[in-house]
Amino acid sequence: MTQTYNFNPGPGPIPNEVLAKAQQNMFNFEQTGMAVMELSHRSAAYERVHFHAMNTLRELLDIPDDFSVLFLQGGASLQFSMLAKNFLSDNKAGAYVLSGSWAEKAQKEGAAIGEVYTAAASSNRTYADVPVFDPADLQENTAYVHLTSNNTIYGTQLSDWPACEQPVFVDMSSDILSRPIPWDRVDLAYAGAQKNAGMAGVTIAIIRTSLLDQASGSLPPSLSYKQHADKDSLYNTPPTGAIYITSLVLDWIKEQGGITEMENRAKEKAALIYDVIDRSNGFYSGHADKDSRSWMNITFRLPSEELEKKFLNQASERGFTGLNGHRSVGGCRVSNYNAVPREHVEILRDFMLEFQQNHS
Amino acid sequence: MTQTYNFNPGPGPIPNEVLAKAQQNMFNFEQTGMAVMELSHRSAAYERVHFHAMNTLRELLDIPDDFSVLFLQGGASLQFSMLAKNFLSDNKAGAYVLSGSWAEKAQKEGAAIGEVYTAAASSNRTYADVPVFDPADLQENTAYVHLTSNNTIYGTQLSDWPACEQPVFVDMSSDILSRPIPWDRVDLAYAGAQKNAGMAGVTIAIIRTSLLDQASGSLPPSLSYKQHADKDSLYNTPPTGAIYITSLVLDWIKEQGGITEMENRAKEKAALIYDVIDRSNGFYSGHADKDSRSWMNITFRLPSEELEKKFLNQASERGFTGLNGHRSVGGCRVSNYNAVPREHVEILRDFMLEFQQNHS
Numbered sequence: 001m002t003q004t005y006n007f008n009p010g011p012g013p014i015p016n017e018v019l020a021k022a023q024q025n026m027f028n029f030e031q032t033g034m035a036v037m038e039l040s041h042r043s044a045a046y047e048r049v050h051f052h053a054m055n056t057l058r059e060l061l062d063i064p065d066d067f068s069v070l071f072l073q074g075g076a077s078l079q080f081s082m083l084a085k086n087f088l089s090d091n092k093a094g095a096y097v098l099s100g101s102w103a104e105k106a107q108k109e110g111a112a113i114g115e116v117y118t119a120a121a122s123s124n125r126t127y128a129d130v131p132v133f134d135p136a137d138l139q140e141n142t143a144y145v146h147l148t149s150n151n152t153i154y155g156t157q158l159s160d161w162p163a164c165e166q167p168v169f170v171d172m173s174s175d176i177l178s179r180p181i182p183w184d185r186v187d188l189a190y191a192g193a194q195k196n197a198g199m200a201g202v203t204i205a206i207i208r209t210s211l212l213d214q215a216s217g218s219l220p221p222s223l224s225y226k227q228h229a230d231k232d233s234l235y236n237t238p239p240t241g242a243i244y245i246t247s248l249v250l251d252w253i254k255e256q257g258g259i260t261e262m263e264n265r266a267k268e269k270a271a272l273i274y275d276v277i278d279r280s281n282g283f284y285s286g287h288a289d290k291d292s293r294s295w296m297n298i299t300f301r302l303p304s305e306e307l308e309k310k311f312l313n314q315a316s317e318r319g320f321t322g323l324n325g326h327r328s329v330g331g332c333r334v335s336n337y338n339a340v341p342r343e344h345v346e347i348l349r350d351f352m353l354e355f356q357q358n359h360s
Numbered sequence: 361m362t363q364t365y366n367f368n369p370g371p372g373p374i375p376n377e378v379l380a381k382a383q384q385n386m387f388n389f390e391q392t393g394m395a396v397m398e399l400s401h402r403s404a405a406y407e408r409v410h411f412h413a414m415n416t417l418r419e420l421l422d423i424p425d426d427f428s429v430l431f432l433q434g435g436a437s438l439q440f441s442m443l444a445k446n447f448l449s450d451n452k453a454g455a456y457v458l459s460g461s462w463a464e465k466a467q468k469e470g471a472a473i474g475e476v477y478t479a480a481a482s483s484n485r486t487y488a489d490v491p492v493f494d495p496a497d498l499q500e501n502t503a504y505v506h507l508t509s510n511n512t513i514y515g516t517q518l519s520d521w522p523a524c525e526q527p528v529f530v531d532m533s534s535d536i537l538s539r540p541i542p543w544d545r546v547d548l549a550y551a552g553a554q555k556n557a558g559m560a561g562v563t564i565a566i567i568r569t570s571l572l573d574q575a576s577g578s579l580p581p582s583l584s585y586k587q588h589a590d591k592d593s594l595y596n597t598p599p600t601g602a603i604y605i606t607s608l609v610l611d612w613i614k615e616q617g618g619i620t621e622m623e624n625r626a627k628e629k630a631a632l633i634y635d636v637i638d639r640s641n642g643f644y645s646g647h648a649d650k651d652s653r654s655w656m657n658i659t660f661r662l663p664s665e666e667l668e669k670k671f672l673n674q675a676s677e678r679g680f681t682g683l684n685g686h687r688s689v690g691g692c693r694v695s696n697y698n699a700v701p702r703e704h705v706e707i708l709r710d711f712m713l714e715f716q717q718n719h720s
Contacts, residue, residue: 003393006394008398008399009400010400011397011400011401011597013398014395014397014398019395022387023383023386027382027383033363034364034373034681035374035379037374037554037558037559037560037605038366038371038373038374039371040368040369040371040682041560043368043681073435074433074434074438075597076596077581077596078433078434078582080580081580105581108581109581109582112578194397194597198397199600200401200597200601201561201562201600201601202561218472220440220444220470220472220473221437221468221469222435222438222440222469223438223441235437236436237370237552237560238560239561239599240554240559241560241561241602242599319393321400321403322400
């Protein structure tokens, strides 16, 4: 088998232990003679998977009882319009903190549904930092404040969670399950599963239950948080196979020591790469401001595009995958999700040091 | 291993050959050293899967060049609102043929978005037939006519496709890939994958390309058919693992002889059960009118609820799963999707005959 070091930005790696369990059990689940994907979503066997995943998520993220946990579909992109559809009524506006391309997309989807405005933006600095804002400056008619906790493309991450009177909605697609969530400052957290929580096809949404009744009255049921919450995410057929993989990933995180352990590992792994950058005398130059650095996605440039190309080609030959920067920004990016083993990061660090030595 | 005869109404069985291939290849795809679900959706390896699935679907269903093939998320339920959102502008109305509960749900989702009306309905006959209507009677402002080609819950199936001037949208969730689609009479066909086309989590939509530009101008991109079509269903991360399973199911159908073979097999298998019903002297009574019978879902009652319970219990002991009727109608239902082997239907037929003999 090819030795691959998977640094894909998403979909990203799945822990080996999870893949082994899935390969073994997914196809004859609990001796039912059926694969997980062949079970009725109304069967007791599937319901065990479904509620086990929900409960484990609650436990790991310390989700308070007054929040509802939902498994939806459509990725974070559909959440962009779903949250606007639920909460942007005629006279209310969504406030967006623009910290990267995904935040821009969230605002754009919201704008197709209702009134939106920019609360803060770092676009004029090519999103090198996470912009801050004073909650006191928010418009009076603000329905929600929308944040992106980690900016995959630019490699920045939110560290100070704002305290707002208005509901705070956070796209956590690229750092969910790698850090605790301060539930006193968050009202809706959502994430596509394919970076830290499983395979593409299931979207996690955790919403303060009291918000459900404040949603717009004339929603199509398939786009109503309340509808999905009332039916425990079994309103229509959920993506059962993807939820099964998520349940295994959650078990794995728990076995490894939980969210604190994930956070510590991520910070330690990221430090290995940031250290190379900071000690490289400018050979590697980080894109993000130091105090906005992400420990999930590390972005950097080399002295020239030619060297970047050479770096990426050699990296590819050595089995590293996913190290190219997003096509909109170029350069390089190391995605350091939960399932990336520390050993792989060490091998990458050594390669970066070697490459610098050969090309300085 | 338990011997299971999987007659689940959906998610339903997956062909054994597909499960074997998935178990073997899903976890080290094409010697990449990565599972399919770990591949970037922008990688060449995943794109091969994606476009292979699209092209095989085109080939199997003989989809004309002026149609776009989309892989979406959210199931048929999200299509209910997505199609209304795309095509119900201020002055237009959606015409719904109510042939069952799912048609009702489609109309309800549409009504949350725009004007809808009922073109025909068989609700007063507990949906025992597929209602017909005269296209000449449609309102002038009709944006589309919405049909359900197979009614999973009631066991009826559309046989005469209406010829309408207006676009015809068809929910084919429970009979896609079991029959040809008359593209001169259909403008949008869509289906959740979990009955005949793979695992839950991917939704197939096949739409006449000329319709894309007629869609409402102010759509959120995530709900715009045009957006997804323009990006080859890679606008955002698609459900890559589910699309992989669909690609294997499509390959399997092709190997087995294609859609004509699936249709013939389905009709022959269904006839085995309908025969038992028709020769039972009323012990088994079919719910659907004979000329509206579905060959995908066969619904019937027994002389008493007590006998139905006994039948279902004994069936369960023998390894049959999924034979209970939908909770809204009771009775029994045999779901006879492509992946149900003829042998399993024969074993079920024998059990039905035996049960009748013991209880008449």
